[in-house]
Amino acid sequence: MKNKLYAAIDLGGTKIYTVLADSQGAILAAARLPSAAALGPDAVMQQMAVSVGTVLDEAQLNREDVLAVGVCAAGFFDWQEKVMVSSPNLPGFSGVALEKRLSSLLGLKVLAENDANAAALGEARLGAGRGCSEVVYVTVSTGIGAGLIINGRIYRGGRGFAGELGHMVVKPDGPVCGCGRRGCLEAVSSGTAIARAAKEAVNQGAATILKTAADGQLTAPAVFAAASQGDAVALSVLQHAVHYLGMGLVNVVNMFNPEVIVIGGGVAEAGETFLSPLSEIIAARAVPPAASSVALKKAQLGVKAGVAGMICLLAETDG
Numbered sequence: 001m002k003n004k005l006y007a008a009i010d011l012g013g014t015k016i017y018t019v020l021a022d023s024q025g026a027i028l029a030a031a032r033l034p035s036a037a038a039l040g041p042d043a044v045m046q047q048m049a050v051s052v053g054t055v056l057d058e059a060q061l062n063r064e065d066v067l068a069v070g071v072c073a074a075g076f077f078d079w080q081e082k083v084m085v086s087s088p089n090l091p092g093f094s095g096v097a098l099e100k101r102l103s104s105l106l107g108l109k110v111l112a113e114n115d116a117n118a119a120a121l122g123e124a125r126l127g128a129g130r131g132c133s134e135v136v137y138v139t140v141s142t143g144i145g146a147g148l149i150i151n152g153r154i155y156r157g158g159r160g161f162a163g164e165l166g167h168m169v170v171k172p173d174g175p176v177c178g179c180g181r182r183g184c185l186e187a188v189s190s191g192t193a194i195a196r197a198a199k200e201a202v203n204q205g206a207a208t209i210l211k212t213a214a215d216g217q218l219t220a221p222a223v224f225a226a227a228s229q230g231d232a233v234a235l236s237v238l239q240h241a242v243h244y245l246g247m248g249l250v251n252v253v254n255m256f257n258p259e260v261i262v263i264g265g266g267v268a269e270a271g272e273t274f275l276s277p278l279s280e281i282i283a284a285r286a287v288p289p290a291a292s293s294v295a296l297k298k299a300q301l302g303v304k305a306g307v308a309g310m311i312c313l314l315a316e317t318d319g
């Protein structure tokens with residue numbers, strides 16, 4: 001009898017990353033396609049179907065060899081109604097029944113999930129949180145996403161919207177967030193927020209080497225690079241962002257007593273300067289017994305975390 005195979009799709013605003021894997025998460029084939037998000041849901045659905053065909057071709061297998069397909073995407077996915085309520089990167093997806101539409105296109109069972117939830121499960125089962133049942137996953141990139149693994153399972157809350165650490169209010173009078181509200185963690189600690197704070201400092205005439213990389217070039221990586229050269233403004237911008245990320249994590253530790261917090265995403269990858277102070281902030285600010293029993297780890301699966309989590313979820317759902 002053949003090993004059970006699953007396809008998993010990480011649907012992003014610019015790319016679709018699709019893998020074909022067995023129930024243990026071993027990847028047989030992978031494909032990266034443009035997501036065609038600007039063309040709307042029909043085009044994106046077609047691209048996802050093409051990506052599944054691509055990985056099957058690469059592995060020289062047929063649709064009948066696949067038990068089910070998992071898809072994860074950024075956004076508020078209503079787990080009860082199986083409908084995408086809203087997605088920041090996917091225009092026109094509000095109200096789209098992701099599972100139903102992809103399933104009718106592929107002729108296969110489809111399971112959908114929020115991307116941070118999927119990545120959290122991937123890291124908990126196969127990555128930095130392996131062996132732990134209480135895992136918080138936080139991804140810091142252009143935005144801040146998070147997923148909670150409680151008692152070994154994804155914690156979704158009432159309808160699937162739990163774990164929105166990025167929108168935890170940490171600075172009530174702080175900048176306006178992409179969600180329209182003020183003072184969210186994402187508005188002060190994400191890559192976008194770091195770049196914006198650096199631009200503000202440059203515009204105010206602060207003495208910094210960041211001036212040479214002004215305007216469009218002033219990205220979070222440029223701030224990290226300047227900080228590594230000892231630039232005081234860059235260091236101050238990063239310190240501010242790390243401080244508030246630390247406050248968010250302190251609240252998470254106090255609330256959930258996780259065994260491990262796994263930090264992923266481009267910004268976290270970029271610099272040890274960003275990660276190392278977080279442990280100190282947690283040790284100083286969280287309730288001592290919880291603070292002393294939590295480990296802070298760098299994510300291990302990178303861009304594969306979401307699809308790895310979807311494979312685990314499919315395998316565990318199908319039994």
Ligand SMILES: [Zn+2]
Nearest residue numbers: 167177179184
């Ligand atoms: Zn927000």
